[in-house]
Amino acid sequence: MPDLLLELFSEEIPARMQAGAARDLERLMVGALTDRGYLFEGIKTFGGPRRLTLAVAGLPAQQKDVREELKGPKVDAPPAAIEGFLKKTGLTREQLKVETTPKGDVYMAVIERKGRETPLVLAEIIPEVMAKLPWPKSMRWKPGIAVRWVRPLHSILATFDGELVPFSFAGVSSGTHTRGHRFLSEGKVEAKRFEDYEQKLRAAYVILDAEERAAIVFEGIKQAAFIHGLEMIPDEGLLAEVSGLAEYPTVYIGAIQDEFMDVPAEILQTSMRTHQKYFSLRDPKTGKMANRFALVANMVASDGGKEIVAGNERVLRARLSDAKFFWDEDRKHTLESRVEKLKGIVFHAKLGTQFERVERIEKLAGEIAAKIGADVTKARRAARLAKADLTTGVVGEFPELQGVMGRYYALHDKEDAAVADAARDHYKPVGPSDAAPSDKVAIAVALADKLDALTGFFAAGERPTGSGDPFALRRAALGVIRILLENKLRFSLTGSSDLLAFFADRLKVALKEKGIRHDLIDAVFSLGNEDDLVRLVARVEALQAFLKTDDGKTLLAGYKRAANILKAEEKKDGITYISEVDESLLPEPADKALHAALAKAIGAIGPALDKEDFAAAMQQMAALRVPVDAFFEAVKVNADDPKIRANRLHLLAGLRAALHRVADFSKIEG
Amino acid sequence: MANVQPKAKTFQDLILTLQNYWAAQGCLILQPYDDQMGAGTFHPATTLRALGPRPWKAAFVQPSRRPSDGRYGENPNRLQHYYQYQVILKPAPENVQELYLGSIKALGLDLSLHDIRFVEDDWESPTLGAAGLGWEVWCDGMEITQFTYFQQVGGIECDPVAAEITYGLERLAMYVQNVEFVYDLAFNDTFRYGEVFHQNEVEFSAYNFERADTDILFQHFKDAEKQCRELLTGKKLPLPAYDQCIKASHAFNLLDARGVISVTERAAYIGRVRALAQACCEAWLETPMGAYKPRFPSKEVG
Numbered sequence: 001m002p003d004l005l006l007e008l009f010s011e012e013i014p015a016r017m018q019a020g021a022a023r024d025l026e027r028l029m030v031g032a033l034t035d036r037g038y039l040f041e042g043i044k045t046f047g048g049p050r051r052l053t054l055a056v057a058g059l060p061a062q063q064k065d066v067r068e069e070l071k072g073p074k075v076d077a078p079p080a081a082i083e084g085f086l087k088k089t090g091l092t093r094e095q096l097k098v099e100t101t102p103k104g105d106v107y108m109a110v111i112e113r114k115g116r117e118t119p120l121v122l123a124e125i126i127p128e129v130m131a132k133l134p135w136p137k138s139m140r141w142k143p144g145i146a147v148r149w150v151r152p153l154h155s156i157l158a159t160f161d162g163e164l165v166p167f168s169f170a171g172v173s174s175g176t177h178t179r180g181h182r183f184l185s186e187g188k189v190e191a192k193r194f195e196d197y198e199q200k201l202r203a204a205y206v207i208l209d210a211e212e213r214a215a216i217v218f219e220g221i222k223q224a225a226f227i228h229g230l231e232m233i234p235d236e237g238l239l240a241e242v243s244g245l246a247e248y249p250t251v252y253i254g255a256i257q258d259e260f261m262d263v264p265a266e267i268l269q270t271s272m273r274t275h276q277k278y279f280s281l282r283d284p285k286t287g288k289m290a291n292r293f294a295l296v297a298n299m300v301a302s303d304g305g306k307e308i309v310a311g312n313e314r315v316l317r318a319r320l321s322d323a324k325f326f327w328d329e330d331r332k333h334t335l336e337s338r339v340e341k342l343k344g345i346v347f348h349a350k351l352g353t354q355f356e357r358v359e360r361i362e363k364l365a366g367e368i369a370a371k372i373g374a375d376v377t378k379a380r381r382a383a384r385l386a387k388a389d390l391t392t393g394v395v396g397e398f399p400e401l402q403g404v405m406g407r408y409y410a411l412h413d414k415e416d417a418a419v420a421d422a423a424r425d426h427y428k429p430v431g432p433s434d435a436a437p438s439d440k441v442a443i444a445v446a447l448a449d450k451l452d453a454l455t456g457f458f459a460a461g462e463r464p465t466g467s468g469d470p471f472a473l474r475r476a477a478l479g480v481i482r483i484l485l486e487n488k489l490r491f492s493l494t495g496s497s498d499l500l501a502f503f504a505d506r507l508k509v510a511l512k513e514k515g516i517r518h519d520l521i522d523a524v525f526s527l528g529n530e531d532d533l534v535r536l537v538a539r540v541e542a543l544q545a546f547l548k549t550d551d552g553k554t555l556l557a558g559y560k561r562a563a564n565i566l567k568a569e570e571k572k573d574g575i576t577y578i579s580e581v582d583e584s585l586l587p588e589p590a591d592k593a594l595h596a597a598l599a600k601a602i603g604a605i606g607p608a609l610d611k612e613d614f615a616a617a618m619q620q621m622a623a624l625r626v627p628v629d630a631f632f633e634a635v636k637v638n639a640d641d642p643k644i645r646a647n648r649l650h651l652l653a654g655l656r657a658a659l660h661r662v663a664d665f666s667k668i669e670g
Numbered sequence: 671m672a673n674v675q676p677k678a679k680t681f682q683d684l685i686l687t688l689q690n691y692w693a694a695q696g697c698l699i700l701q702p703y704d705d706q707m708g709a710g711t712f713h714p715a716t717t718l719r720a721l722g723p724r725p726w727k728a729a730f731v732q733p734s735r736r737p738s739d740g741r742y743g744e745n746p747n748r749l750q751h752y753y754q755y756q757v758i759l760k761p762a763p764e765n766v767q768e769l770y771l772g773s774i775k776a777l778g779l780d781l782s783l784h785d786i787r788f789v790e791d792d793w794e795s796p797t798l799g800a801a802g803l804g805w806e807v808w809c810d811g812m813e814i815t816q817f818t819y820f821q822q823v824g825g826i827e828c829d830p831v832a833a834e835i836t837y838g839l840e841r842l843a844m845y846v847q848n849v850e851f852v853y854d855l856a857f858n859d860t861f862r863y864g865e866v867f868h869q870n871e872v873e874f875s876a877y878n879f880e881r882a883d884t885d886i887l888f889q890h891f892k893d894a895e896k897q898c899r900e901l902l903t904g905k906k907l908p909l910p911a912y913d914q915c916i917k918a919s920h921a922f923n924l925l926d927a928r929g930v931i932s933v934t935e936r937a938a939y940i941g942r943v944r945a946l947a948q949a950c951c952e953a954w955l956e957t958p959m960g961a962y963k964p965r966f967p968s969k970e971v972g
Contacts, residue, residue: 011767012805014790137792139803139819143761143830151803152762152819183781245787276811289916297785306782310811311845316852318746 002161004056011151015244016045025118032125055194063115072107123167180204205248213243220251230281246298326393335388350460363450376442380420450476477506523667543612551622558628564654579654585647590634597627692729700730710756726760737927740875755837759828799825824951894918908953917948
């Protein structure tokens with residue numbers, strides 16, 4: 001079956017938009033084709049610096065014929081209604097059929113639409129799809145044409161089954177030509193089928209597939225580094241970005257001058273990454289950063305890259321001179337002396353200056369340190385210095401180095417190592433892949449930092465909304481949760497009910513991400529005020545494990561049955577059964593067995609829960625499985641004798657109460 | 671640099687080469703505007719001429735002043751007074767990127783040896799109410815040009831869209847001459863850049879940061895704003911009014927460098943300058959030279 005090839009060729013598309021645009025193009029095209037009744041074998045899209053490409057394989061040459069039956073008004077309906085139906089269907093009264101239905105005779109319209117030839121359909125839908133493509137930012141460029149594209153669009157290549165699909169968009173008519181690499185190829189490239197197109201572009205120094213470009217960069221750096229006995233420091237984000245900045249990525253290695261090598265590696269790396277998009281390399285034996293960097297050019301230079309490397313090295317020298325200047329200047333003043341300067345930095349209009357914030361964090365860190373058994377003096381000291389690096393030149397230039405620089409400057413000032421580490425680690429964890437701090441001093445400061453922000457912003461009415469979280473409070477709350485859980489810290493969270501609810505929400509999200517069933521989380525949460533996260537999570541995890549066992553599943557089924565019966569009967573009777581069992585009214589052995597088992601389980605569950613031995617509590621519940629099953633097997637709850645019926649309902653209420661000590665089983669699905 | 675052609679050996683050769691190149695492309699070679707301004711974009715040949723239906727092609731050097739970039743002549747590449755070379759082409763020619771690359775070749779760069787990249791960098795001037803989409807152009811990792819398709823000036827949609835190409839001349843010359851300290855640039859065969867401008871940087875840095883009388887400057891700002899408004903009432907004179915807008919903008923930049931404008935006030939001052947620029951642009955479009963009926967409703971860029 002025939003194929004469609006579409007290429008939209010423009011001036012340089014921002015690297016950050018290419019992948020999204022390719023995905024959107026695919027999504028919109030699939031939607032448009034499906035809407036018109038097309039099935040096809042496959043579709044792929046590619047985004048690059050100057051082009052978006054889409055190839056659809058196995059697209060029928062003809063749209064499917066459509067036969068549609070429309071039910072109309074009754075034959076004796078008012079003429080206006082019949083006129084309206086004729087207008088809607090575009091038929092005459094003679095063309096309508098009459099169908100007899102139980103409600104009388106009605107008109108039926110049978111509309112048959114011949115499928116059109118695919119090129120005609122494509123010529124219609126491609127411009128529509130292009131107009132809908134949601135660029136994050138787009139522009140006008142042609143006089144008098146309001147149509148927008150990310151940058152000026154130069155050509156459209158569109159073929160179906162090797163033939164031109166004629167249409168135009170923004171005054172650009174489709175054709176069968178494109179262009180290769182801006183500098184490494186000349187003239188136009190003609191292509192009518194995807195394989196041919198891809199090969200010709202490759203010959204014209206254009207690698208279509210972003211993943212292939214990334215692989216070329218990755219392998220290129222690996223090999224080039226290996227020659228120097230080095231390895232690359234992996235950087236996924238940078239890899240994706242440079243792959244979007246070159247149609248034909250070429251790796252070159254440059255040197256960093258020795259005078260910069262005593263500047264901390266993080267500064268060098270950040271400067272190279274943010275300003276120049278260079279990859280840092282390291283010595284695989286020592287793990288230390290090497291005096292070489294890898295750059296990715298869009299050029300195979302005729303001199304082997306000598307000029308390119310020399311030019312880049314020169315730019316880097318200027319950049320690193322700046323960085324080194326800041327590093328040298330910064331160390332002339334101690335962090336302690338910088339704390340005062342925080343008075344000049346507003347943290348938030350309603351929450352005062354960074355200085356005021358530091359005073360709060362210092363106090364709070366001391367309190368937390370005392371609770372978790374950290375060195376109080378060190379925690380307070382670390383909290384006092386933790387924000388001082390915000391006034392340094394390096395952090396001014398590279399805000400992402402906050403904390404990291406604080407540690408360097410603290411060590412330079414001969415502060416205690418734990419204090420210096422805490423200055424660095426108190427921001428952690430900054431993302432899902434970042435580790436939570438594990439040293440107690442750092443934990444105290446990290447918790448104080450986050451809790452102060454959360455308490456402050458909540459009090460100031462700056463809660464995150466569905467659309468925005470400008471102060472990263474979700475991240476802060478999740479950070480608190482991770483620090484507590486990962487370090488198994490017994491710590492009561494206190495605060496406004498709003499804030500506690502916010503923590504509960506964040507915890508649910510965090511647990512869901514860990515693969516814990518949301519209904520189990522709800523079941524444990526609805527037990528009520530649990531301010532100890534470690535205990536709460538242990539309970540949820542034990543419950544999840546229990547419900548995976550046969551005992552758990554069967555017991556849950558028994559519980560559901562009991563709960564349903566209770567619900568129905570309680571509604572009928574207008575009372576709530578509360579397990580006031582009369583031992584003299586247990587006629588069957590199954591009654592007696594369940595009663596005995598419940599008494600035993602309730603007696604044991606309590607102490608197990610008190611000891612926080614949730615596994616043992618689950619074990620006790622497991623012991624109820626057999627008697628519960630046997631009970632339902634052997635007896636009829638709604639016995640003819642109202643007293644026995646009431647007593648059995650009390651028995652079931654006992655089961656409900658026992659299980660609810662562990663979790664609210666009514667919230668559990670299954 | 672190994673491959674430098676004699677064409678742009680010195681700072682002034684660089685300027686002459688660009689002048690000749692863009693003159694050959696049919697550009698008017700205009701002279702710098704005689705008011706102090708932060709960038710070539712403020713030149714009325716850019717701001718005002720970017721608006722309206724009339725085609726426009728011009729190129730010129732514009733001395734640019736950024737008071738807070740003063741470093742007393744001690745920084746290797748930061749200057750409070752420097753030169754921009756500005757090209758404005760309306761409507762933007764279809765081959766404008768090629769035209770630009772032609773200018774780089776004219777300067778003596780062999781494009782088969784260098785890595786030229788167009789890296790996303792959208793431009794915005796809050797004081798002019800102007801915005802556009804474009805790139806910074808990198809040559810071997812060095813930013814040598816700002817390239818922008820204007821979408822809006824003075825809050826008014828541009829139609830046709832103009833392309834603006836801005837070369838930072840000192841930076842470009844440093845690249846071409848392989849010099850790391852701006853004052854070492856050869857201005858011509860005899861004089862170095864430092865001989866021409868070092869004293870200037872030392873004195874103006876002191877003026878910008880220490881000596882400029884802020885009371886006088888605040889008064890200048892108010893006067894310029896008042897005069898601008900007056901010139902736009904009754905029989906409107908948008909060109910003299912726009913001069914006042916430029917003056918207000920520069921007074922604001924000086925006050926900012928003196929550190930007497932707080933963060934909250936800053937936004938308010940920028941808004942005041944923008945209001946003037948907007949009013950000037952609107953009035954310009956009512957003149958015979960600027961007359962224009964917008965075809966598109968005004969909307970945010972993006």
